[in-house]
Amino acid sequence: MTTLDRLLGLQDRIVRYRISWAQLAWFGHRLSGIGVVLYLFVHIVETSMVTLGPNVYNTTLGLFHNLPVRLGEILLMAALVYHSLNGLRVIAMDFWPRLTVYYRGLTYAVVSSTVVAMIPLALIMITPYAPWGHR
Amino acid sequence: MTRLRTIYLSRQNPSRAARVRPENPGFERFMWWFMRLSGLALVILALGHMLIMHVLVQITGQQVDYGFVTSRWGTPFWRIYDFLLLVLALIHGVNGTRIVIGDFVSRGGLRALLLVSLGALTVLWMILGMIVIIGFNPATSPAVGPFS
Numbered sequence: 001m002t003t004l005d006r007l008l009g010l011q012d013r014i015v016r017y018r019i020s021w022a023q024l025a026w027f028g029h030r031l032s033g034i035g036v037v038l039y040l041f042v043h044i045v046e047t048s049m050v051t052l053g054p055n056v057y058n059t060t061l062g063l064f065h066n067l068p069v070r071l072g073e074i075l076l077m078a079a080l081v082y083h084s085l086n087g088l089r090v091i092a093m094d095f096w097p098r099l100t101v102y103y104r105g106l107t108y109a110v111v112s113s114t115v116v117a118m119i120p121l122a123l124i125m126i127t128p129y130a131p132w133g134h135r
Numbered sequence: 136m137t138r139l140r141t142i143y144l145s146r147q148n149p150s151r152a153a154r155v156r157p158e159n160p161g162f163e164r165f166m167w168w169f170m171r172l173s174g175l176a177l178v179i180l181a182l183g184h185m186l187i188m189h190v191l192v193q194i195t196g197q198q199v200d201y202g203f204v205t206s207r208w209g210t211p212f213w214r215i216y217d218f219l220l221l222v223l224a225l226i227h228g229v230n231g232t233r234i235v236i237g238d239f240v241s242r243g244g245l246r247a248l249l250l251v252s253l254g255a256l257t258v259l260w261m262i263l264g265m266i267v268i269i270g271f272n273p274a275t276s277p278a279v280g281p282f283s
Binding site for chain 1: 156171177178181182185189193194200201204221224225229231256260263266270271276277
């Protein structure tokens, strides 16, 4: 038994079956959706503080001005971009069933577009906390 | 009653990220259409909102604060924009959560508890959001808040 055989056997026992991109896309759609809706509930309360005047509102916003929250907001942006693009893919395939033939390519396009879009977005959003952002 | 099954489970469609359109007219079919139409609108509304608040503000060196919100909501356009965003995003998100709960929580009692809580929270948050967006008036809001 070679090392490769043993590694493949180990992989079979751990992974059991191969998860397809389609399953990941489905799971990612749900995960990103739940994440965004949880944030939405927090965001509505946060914004409602504006009715209590500048002091309360600016203090509330101050709670969100730190690196961990900013990283969370970048994740939120990624979730929203992915959910939007994947949702467009689902809608397109619902109304033009012939597109389902290309579902694999469309899924790759959704994931890669999300990654590419997030590079400049993340760089801009992290600016206040980055070395080049000095403030 | 026809138990709705996801395409993912029925393997009729390789997308595995959508539901079959319900055959019978009613609440479920209405929500099937609502999710798709509101989804299209939210691609513009929600992404636009995030791009303005997090990217454009950063690039132009502005800061989101009380003054920012006051001047933004001084124009009817942004009040209507934010109102539409609130209503569509909350219903879209809560309906998605309802479907996820229905798929993953099979115990009757727990499922009922989760769904009733979700409904109650949604009504409360929807009312709060609407009151704030429609009713906010900088002239009558206290200069110094109640907690300071």
